[in-house]
Amino acid sequence: MNFIELMSGAYKPLTHKTRTIMVMNSKGGSGKTTLATNLASYYASRAKLVLLADFDPQSSSLAWLAARPEENPPIRGLAAWRDMLWVPQEIDTVVMDVAAGVRDRRLARLLRRAQTIIIPVLPSALDIRAATDFIGELLSIHSKSRLAPKIAVVANRVRENTRAFETLGEFLEGLDLPFLTSLRDSQNYISAAERGVGIFEMRPASVATDLEQWDPLLKWLRSKRSKAVPS
Numbered sequence: 001m002n003f004i005e006l007m008s009g010a011y012k013p014l015t016h017k018t019r020t021i022m023v024m025n026s027k028g029g030s031g032k033t034t035l036a037t038n039l040a041s042y043y044a045s046r047a048k049l050v051l052l053a054d055f056d057p058q059s060s061s062l063a064w065l066a067a068r069p070e071e072n073p074p075i076r077g078l079a080a081w082r083d084m085l086w087v088p089q090e091i092d093t094v095v096m097d098v099a100a101g102v103r104d105r106r107l108a109r110l111l112r113r114a115q116t117i118i119i120p121v122l123p124s125a126l127d128i129r130a131a132t133d134f135i136g137e138l139l140s141i142h143s144k145s146r147l148a149p150k151i152a153v154v155a156n157r158v159r160e161n162t163r164a165f166e167t168l169g170e171f172l173e174g175l176d177l178p179f180l181t182s183l184r185d186s187q188n189y190i191s192a193a194e195r196g197v198g199i200f201e202m203r204p205a206s207v208a209t210d211l212e213q214w215d216p217l218l219k220w221l222r223s224k225r226s227k228a229v230p231s
Helices: 032-045 060-066 104-111 125-142 163-173 187-195 208-222
Strands: 019-023 050-054 075-079 093-097 116-121 150-158 179-184
Touching: 019 032, 032 050, 032 060, 032 075, 032 093, 032 116, 032 150, 032 187, 032 208, 050 060, 060 075, 104 125, 116 125, 116 163, 125 150, 125 163, 150 163, 150 208, 163 179, 179 208
Parallel strands: 019 093, 019 116, 050 075, 050 093, 116 150, 150 179
Antiparallel strands: none
């Protein structure tokens, strides 16, 4: 089992030198944990030393990590809803899975911990309305921050050629934020979650379409455009 409680050793506070990515949305069920765990596995599979910080008391990300096979690249885990977010000296990438319903002052505090924020949105009227309110609040806080994280949106669990998909696409395209990609509603994500792995660690032929859909997101994350810098 690769789940590691970080209770001892040399620690450092988050700095701009640590790659920090936060996945958040005020509404539950939007696929935050799916994105966070797959991002953690992506960086781990590329020899990065990764910390997966779970800010949700439901611990879905840590449950995924507990199922992770020993032979896969290690990922460290932290129950961030309970323990202070201090990072071991050797960690260079932190992926944060934020609970639903975070607003106001707590939201403002969280924004100071990330270089990059990714918001997954589902193709339903309820999710679009919730995302509209959340993104508005996020941008209001963002505009007052000296070190404002870069924010982008992802369409999640989509089924192409449906009216709901078209409506979501129109909404996301109309935002004053990067709309990076659409991730399909795929059984591969369910299988990966059950096994404690990411799609990047599965047989390439079986996840080829999914990997292709992740390309724009990963390309953006590798670019300077995705990282906050001091003003």
